[in-house]
Amino acid sequence: MYDAIFLDCDGVVTDKKARVDKRVLFEVYRLAHAGKNIAFITGRSLTWLSHNIVPVIEHFNPSPEDKAKLFFIGEYGNRWLFFSGIGFMHGADNSNSLPVNVRAKIRNEIARFPLLFFDETKESFVSLEVRHDALISPSMEAEANRQLDIAAGYFSTRYPEFNVVRTLYAIDILPKGLDKASGIKRALELAGRVAEVLVLGDSQADLLMGEELMNQGVKFKFYYLGEQPVPPALFEVKKPSSRYAEGAHEVLSGIR
Template sequence: MPDSLPPLGLLLDVDGPIASPVTRTIRRDSIIADLITLAAANVPIAFITGRSSLFIREQVISPLLAAGLPETMRMYGVCEKGAVWFPITAAGMGTAVVDPSVALPTAAVDAIRSLVHNRFADTMFFDETKQAMVSVEQRTDAADADYAAAAADFNDASFAILTGLGLGVRFGDRVSPDASGAVPFRIDPTIISTDIESVTLDKDHGAERALAFFAESGPLPRVWRSVGDSRSDYLMADHLHTAGYEVAHVDVRPSDGVLDRPYPVIVEGDLIHDAAGASFLSYWVDKLGLRQR
């Protein structure tokens, strides 16, 4: 691995800046091409996501492999907000490690699965690919308004089920401790899904794990960018800022509210989601003089 200081490091959420939240795929060829170009230029790239390792393998790594990943690069995946992690090489996804200590009890998983199948199957599906957290996701044939209404009911019903099982759960302003007074789990909705997860999991946890991995293979860049479409994605930049790096966060859905942070927050004009993500990557390929003429 090159000993020279990399010019940039990237921590990337997947849904939104890389994969379209509508199609759930990488639909812009420029994103694939620019990721490969940056990786070949010794830019460490980590995908830090709530998605499962199977989703990342099929929807992110497979198109990167098809386009030709460089033999020498530093690429990493942190899935389920830090519960699952693996290296990515020119041969594809390495062995995934799962942290079983953050998983929900089997009874809770089964109860949520039954809730989805019995009451909400017309608007959402239970994500069977998750290995530690529980997730449900909007069906692609469900209207946004229909899903939003169903998700509100689902979240309330999930809170009731989990607390009924004696689990300590947080959902927004509602907090229900377990018998020991602990609250180890939370319900975390997004625009297309709801995650039920350990409170120890989040994007700052994923960022810490990615930096530790990259540090094993060479010097870390001083300049970093994190990119995401949710307010929780700012936690990646929070970790980098606290660790003393020069960082800015790129918000590809600023309509949800740009957070006040002690580091720059970047928006890509009027572009959002993967259009904004594509613009961001293109900017850095040009800035680093990597564009093929």
């Protein structure tokens, strides 16, 4: 059975409106308490993780031993948090980051997409995220998705030397080689040797987690929680009956 669980955040720990599901995080705490290594592998910043994930888990009063099982991998592995015995410590790797001048250029272009904002908490790449407070109707949600699609095409053409990834809520503009696979490498570096991993993701980009585990020779099972059809993969992909955080809760609550 699994001795590690690696999970995305957006669309896995959160619902479709980016709200954190505390039931999922309770299951994370429960499984860490049972001795399993847990790694959140996300493009989100450490600021977001520290404000939205860590406090909820702290509410369950985890012991130092429980916290030592938790790893928070932000910015696809360029930033991370781990428990040192006295508190959570920060780590950073700036060897593969978006140049400052490119970040400035993109910041000046965000006005083209009024339902998106420049996420200032990201330190090593750029995210243009949906303004969730503006999504007051289904038509506004549809318009936000339209702007995400247009922005993905625009920035892919504008900056072909970088990768542009469309996520559930955002557009990420990244140096090549910075992705969910690099997040997996960081998780394995921090967690140490693992025998079998449960992986939870909701997008095609998350399949890179499974591919990297294959490359590393690590046994794993992948659950896809997105509402779109399961993308083609090099490995078996399972799908629970529920989507997003509901699906994550369904899967995690069944593990002992």
